[in-house]
Amino acid sequence: MFSCSLIRSVIGNPGGYAPSFCKTDTASRLVSASKQHGRGASHRTLNGCRRWISVYGYTQSKALVYSRYGEPKDVLQLHKHSISPPHGTQVNLRLLAAPLNPADVNQIQGVYPSKPPFQTTLGTREPSAVAGNEGAFEVIATGSGAKNLSKGDWVVMKQTGQGTWRTHAQMDESQLIKIENKEGLTPLQISTVSVNPVTAYRMIKDFCNWDWMRAGEEWLIQNGANSGVGRATIQLAREWGIKTINVVRERKTSEETEALKRELRDLGATAVVTEAELLSGEFRSTVHELTRKGKEPIRLALNCVGGKSATALAKTLAPGSHLVTYGAMSKQPVSLPSGLLIFKNLVFDGFWVSKWGDKNPQLKENTINDVLQLTRSGRFKDIPVEELKWSWDTDGSELVAGVQETLSGYRGGKGLLKYESQD
Numbered sequence: 001m002f003s004c005s006l007i008r009s010v011i012g013n014p015g016g017y018a019p020s021f022c023k024t025d026t027a028s029r030l031v032s033a034s035k036q037h038g039r040g041a042s043h044r045t046l047n048g049c050r051r052w053i054s055v056y057g058y059t060q061s062k063a064l065v066y067s068r069y070g071e072p073k074d075v076l077q078l079h080k081h082s083i084s085p086p087h088g089t090q091v092n093l094r095l096l097a098a099p100l101n102p103a104d105v106n107q108i109q110g111v112y113p114s115k116p117p118f119q120t121t122l123g124t125r126e127p128s129a130v131a132g133n134e135g136a137f138e139v140i141a142t143g144s145g146a147k148n149l150s151k152g153d154w155v156v157m158k159q160t161g162q163g164t165w166r167t168h169a170q171m172d173e174s175q176l177i178k179i180e181n182k183e184g185l186t187p188l189q190i191s192t193v194s195v196n197p198v199t200a201y202r203m204i205k206d207f208c209n210w211d212w213m214r215a216g217e218e219w220l221i222q223n224g225a226n227s228g229v230g231r232a233t234i235q236l237a238r239e240w241g242i243k244t245i246n247v248v249r250e251r252k253t254s255e256e257t258e259a260l261k262r263e264l265r266d267l268g269a270t271a272v273v274t275e276a277e278l279l280s281g282e283f284r285s286t287v288h289e290l291t292r293k294g295k296e297p298i299r300l301a302l303n304c305v306g307g308k309s310a311t312a313l314a315k316t317l318a319p320g321s322h323l324v325t326y327g328a329m330s331k332q333p334v335s336l337p338s339g340l341l342i343f344k345n346l347v348f349d350g351f352w353v354s355k356w357g358d359k360n361p362q363l364k365e366n367t368i369n370d371v372l373q374l375t376r377s378g379r380f381k382d383i384p385v386e387e388l389k390w391s392w393d394t395d396g397s398e399l400v401a402g403v404q405e406t407l408s409g410y411r412g413g414k415g416l417l418k419y420e421s422q423d
Ligand SMILES: NC(=O)c1ccc[n+]([C@@H]2O[C@H](COP(=O)([O-])OP(=O)(O)OC[C@H]3O[C@@H](n4cnc5c(N)ncnc54)[C@H](OP(=O)(O)O)[C@@H]3O)[C@@H](O)[C@H]2O)c1
Pocket: 100, 101, 102, 103, 195, 196, 199, 224, 225, 226, 227, 228, 229, 230, 248, 249, 304, 305, 325, 326, 327, 328, 329, 330, 331, 351, 352, 353, 354, 408, 409, 410, 411, 414
């Protein structure tokens, strides 16, 4: 009989990720091992070496990894490896869905402050990191010491930087947040809940002392309103009685621009304007009119664009308000007229959900649950996505091309890796 310990020695890494090997490599090594141990040829023909290994509790996995920084098309590779049965408090996971966020690409480019360490645990030729920070996974096996998770549970990562663009993973249960009630929720909704909606939620709640007695009479303004964060902001603000002015970029035709404005108004945006309208001389009077001649103050600005757009947002703010910068899509610096600081005492903050989540793990979980509750009740709509179906046979180049699109702008939706296999 081909024992588990023999498999481990063939594969080489008990307890953790086994080193990788190419399909033929693995097949031939296992075939020779099986001959030694009297295994029949029929076992060798099972779907390459994949199911062959899972007979012994090993799971084969593919991961999008990088060993140096650069454009995804130049540095990202699909790497195959195997995962041992979980032990202790470990659990094995299967990917349901994972979004492709701008920060994920910045991380691969090496221009993002958090850099997952390059390691050899997956058996890549050079030390590597698995890309991706967010995703929904299903628990497919648990170690004997796992207390909080069971087979079939859906989970998200407790922290960013754990590498989510992979078909399977092995993690300690302490690294995961269990979705307590997955009823009525989809992989898309769960896979995109922990970064963008949490960012929007915390920025609205934590940077302004809203006067709840004045619900419906206070405003926030934001650029990048068509982004995942922007759409979450619109819906949460609507839920909490805060009016919103939302800035989007013009589309190719006025019909397309109008369609986008309508879409955001349908989500709950009070007003939607284009960047050109924001930067025009008339914007002051537009704001004056919207806010009942300034009687309804704009008390918070959320900026993920920078440059002139950020300056224009700041100019609309009531004295003592906050402008929170959380992204820099235009790559332009934020410049501020001194008068805004001297005479209006505006406050300029930054927010980074990764750091915030590390410091506030329980609050992060509560925030996720709040958003999922809204989602379940139909009050928080899905972001538009462009699905990249990922099955076992999907070519790495297809996935990498999808990742490369992430920062291209004017897209129909956010890229989403959707894993299709059931094992
Ligand atoms: N600090 C944090 O904790 C945190 C958390 C989440 C996200 N973020 C940041 O928030 C931003 C949005 O992220 P997301 O995941 O919500 O984005 P997303 O859904 O992938 O959408 C990207 C958005 O960026 C806009 N955009 C792209 N290039 C632009 C440019 N040159 N000028 C103006 N807008 C531009 C796009 O507008 P079009 O639709 O017009 O193309 C789109 O709305 C990113 O900068 C991201 O890094 C930060």
